[in-house]
Amino acid sequence: MVHPLAVLNRWTARLADPAQEERFLATQLPGLRRDVLLVCVLVLVYNVVFFVVNLLRGPAWGYVGLSDHVLVGSAAVVLAVLVRRTRTYRTTARALVGGFGVYALVALALGGDRTPTGWVLLSLQTAAVLCLHARLPFPVTAALVPAWSVASLLAATTSGVDDRDMATAVALVASVVAVGLSAAHRVATQARLLFARTEELERISTQDPVTGLPNRRAWEAALHREWDRAVRTGGPLGVVVVDVDHFGRLNEGFGHPGGDRALVEVAGLLTAALHRPGDLAARLGGDEFGLLLPGADEVGTEQLAGRLLAAARELRTGAAPGDPVSALTLSLGTHATHPVAGGSAAELVAAADTALYRAKGGGRDQVVGAREV
Incomplete structure (x- = not known):
């Protein structure tokens, strides 16, 4: 305090x-x-x-x-x-x-x-x-x-x-x-x-202590707030769910301090990818992150996820062999929709999660959109 x-x-x-x-x-x-x-x-x-x-x-x-x-x-x-x-x-x-x-x-x-x-x-x-x-x-x-x-x-x-x-x-x-x-x-x-x-x-209560990003509680509050706003305005709402591949192995190989450093690097990548007011990057727990993108349609959401993946690959390529970032890869699932009254914000995230599992099952280190599932 x-x-x-x-x-x-x-x-x-x-x-x-x-x-x-x-x-x-x-x-x-x-x-x-x-x-x-x-x-x-x-x-x-x-x-x-x-x-x-x-x-x-x-x-x-x-x-x-x-x-x-x-x-x-x-x-x-x-x-x-x-x-x-x-x-x-x-x-x-x-x-x-x-x-x-x-x-x-x-x-x-x-x-x-x-x-x-x-x-x-x-x-x-x-x-x-x-x-x-x-x-x-x-x-x-x-x-x-x-x-x-x-x-x-x-x-x-x-x-x-x-x-x-x-x-x-x-x-x-x-x-x-x-x-x-x-x-x-x-x-x-x-x-x-x-x-x-x-x-x-x-x-x-709303900040992740490791990365400094908003935590799941803040994510949920922002998600429902932006969903309700999109219902009123008729605009689109996009989400990207990000997972650090094989995070357990990364922790075993570089120790928990190394794993925490990798999470901080991911948080930096997510924050740098956001440029519009209202966009939010959050740590949802463990090795999972989320991006909330008010006003982004399916194409825009996938394009941002693609840029984020490219930035992660570039960061990994430039890391020294003993650096935990050298073993860092990301899998990303995306989805965007036009929220309507009676709809559910949870369904939006669930669709992005399904796309994420498809990305992990397909070899990881890639982006999969919900429309591809």
Whole structure:
């Protein structure tokens, strides 16, 4: 298992691998969208309540003093609508930052009066924002949350709040921010570590330890996924089943390290033969490998298998006599079909297996297509 310090920056609470950080953020989109909507509701409720309260008691600055509640409440509604329509994490985060900007500008320009109850509600809003920001990179959290609070406190200084109430408000909001930032850092760290460990376990469970190729579990998942996709699109799907000839003899002659080296060489040949997105090379177990070729018809599948066989022969020819690769030969069976609903991916592989047995029975070191059987 990878050590936590190898995958996480302890200060920023971000994953060290940018691609992995992007994958993590993508998983956070549904939760981020839900939390933004929650904060929008809190902000809207807060401003509606105090709009009504100030309207009933008469705002100190006349009805212009109610404009901050109208603008911030309206901004909360607009932000909620935008977030519901976003499709990516970054778009949602940008909409959120824009909402903070509107809040800060309105609060500083038109800040209305505050009451002790208002400060409590403001602290609850700050706590909600902290919970929301646990889904964001911590540097963003550490910058925006204090900005939220400072803008609110500065707005209050324009409305005649006495020193004692102001000191109480500062202490209350600062406490929430300090405790909340600590908690947000911890939650962000734990969430990313859990994500990294889950990915590592998934990688281990779907990767062959000798060759580094996907294992049978990954092959089966990809096979059924590509079968279903081909059913939808009507495209062809090809498979090549590859077997190392007389692998037991190779192990006996060169030892297990030599046999493992031969398997690694085969894995390299298979990987080099693939050029299109979606193509997959996997070790199915023992001395058997498989190629999954979405979009390849019977002719294309057989041609790729032929190139792979030629590459294996060339590799064998160039190997030194004591090299296990010098005794390496491959037998290959191929099949391709146009998947249809109600069909079976297992039948596709079974047909390629039958062709493989025909290749082995016919002298090995050759390609046989299912249409030849």
